[in-house]
Amino acid sequence: MTMTTEQLSATRPTSGKAKTRPWWRHPWTAVAVLVVAFLLFALPPYVTLDPGQSRIPVRFDIPLYYPVLIFHIFTAVIALVIASLRISPWFKRRYPSAFLTSERLYVFAGVVPSAISALAIGAVSSFGLVTRTSHIIVATLWLVCTIKGYRLGRRGETEEQRRWMLRSYVLTTAAIVNRMWAITFLLVLSPQVDTLFGGSQQAMLQAISGMSAFLSWTVPLIGLQWWQDSKDAAARRRASSMGSWQHPELVRLQDGVQPVGRA
Numbered sequence: 001m002t003m004t005t006e007q008l009s010a011t012r013p014t015s016g017k018a019k020t021r022p023w024w025r026h027p028w029t030a031v032a033v034l035v036v037a038f039l040l041f042a043l044p045p046y047v048t049l050d051p052g053q054s055r056i057p058v059r060f061d062i063p064l065y066y067p068v069l070i071f072h073i074f075t076a077v078i079a080l081v082i083a084s085l086r087i088s089p090w091f092k093r094r095y096p097s098a099f100l101t102s103e104r105l106y107v108f109a110g111v112v113p114s115a116i117s118a119l120a121i122g123a124v125s126s127f128g129l130v131t132r133t134s135h136i137i138v139a140t141l142w143l144v145c146t147i148k149g150y151r152l153g154r155r156g157e158t159e160e161q162r163r164w165m166l167r168s169y170v171l172t173t174a175a176i177v178n179r180m181w182a183i184t185f186l187l188v189l190s191p192q193v194d195t196l197f198g199g200s201q202q203a204m205l206q207a208i209s210g211m212s213a214f215l216s217w218t219v220p221l222i223g224l225q226w227w228q229d230s231k232d233a234a235a236r237r238r239a240s241s242m243g244s245w246q247h248p249e250l251v252r253l254q255d256g257v258q259p260v261g262r263a
């Protein structure tokens with residue numbers, strides 16, 4: 001870990017806005033509600049460990065498919081829960097030492113095992129080649145962003161660590177965004193199965209799965225990059241209006257931006 005709990009407390013955001021905003025109006029509350037709703041919806045068929053209850057077609061021709069799928073899901077839950085906690089200002093304030101140690105858990109008990117198993121099941125997905133391609137790319141990016149963020153943190157490069165960890169968190173939530181796209185496409189495209197897909201349900205489902213898979217991570221990653229760039233540009237503008245001695249990172253902290261390196 002690169003910061004002690006004391007250092008962490010010392011770098012808490014100071015803006016009045018962040019302090020006075022009621023908890024139910026904080027964006028994190030919406031994320032927490034979404035994550036809990038997703039877990040309540042997604043997990044029940046898999047906690048029974050009965051392949052017959054799986055929501056997706058199980059590849060019975062590959063004996064390891066179902067155990068790897070279950071391994072992926074349970075480790076992904078660890079990643080998703082910890083990512084949601086780590087973006088919460090409440091968690092960081094209330095449990096500073098758990099906040100610091102949770103990063104290692106996120107990386108080694110969550111993302112790394114979950115992404116490796118996602119690569120394995122993603123490569124043989126029943127939803128077609130486009131979905132397989134997306135799964136392989138996003139699982140690789142998930143691993144790369146997380147490990148890069150973790151290693152930057154170990155080297156004390158906290159600003160860059162924060163950027164890469166935020167990318168990692170966004171990729172972790174791709175599972176939720178994916179289902180939202182899929183439901184939307186299903187509602188829009190189902191009535192057009194005859195005109196657009198020659199009556200083939202399978203062709204429609206593969207198209208929906210492929211589009212949802214790609215959109216679930218490309219759009220949020222682009223959005224995050226745009227947000228980070230806008231914040232940087234605003235900090236640079238403020239720094240130049242304050243005088244060249246003022247480093248943009250100091251300006252970001254004065255603005256009440258989260259302390260660097262701790263997403």
Ligand code: HEM
Pocket residue numbers: 042043054055056069072073076077079080118119121122123124125126127131135138139142171172173174175
């Ligand atoms: C970028 C990260 C992720 C990747 C690449 C990924 C990949 C996959 C793949 C390949 C499958 C098998 C289905 C298929 O072939 O399409 C799957 C299923 C599943 N994944 Fe993930 N996953 C990711 C993150 C997560 C997260 C964070 C969760 C949260 C708990 C999760 C929960 C599930 C569940 C519940 C299933 C079973 C399918 C269902 O019932 O909808 N995944 N995932």
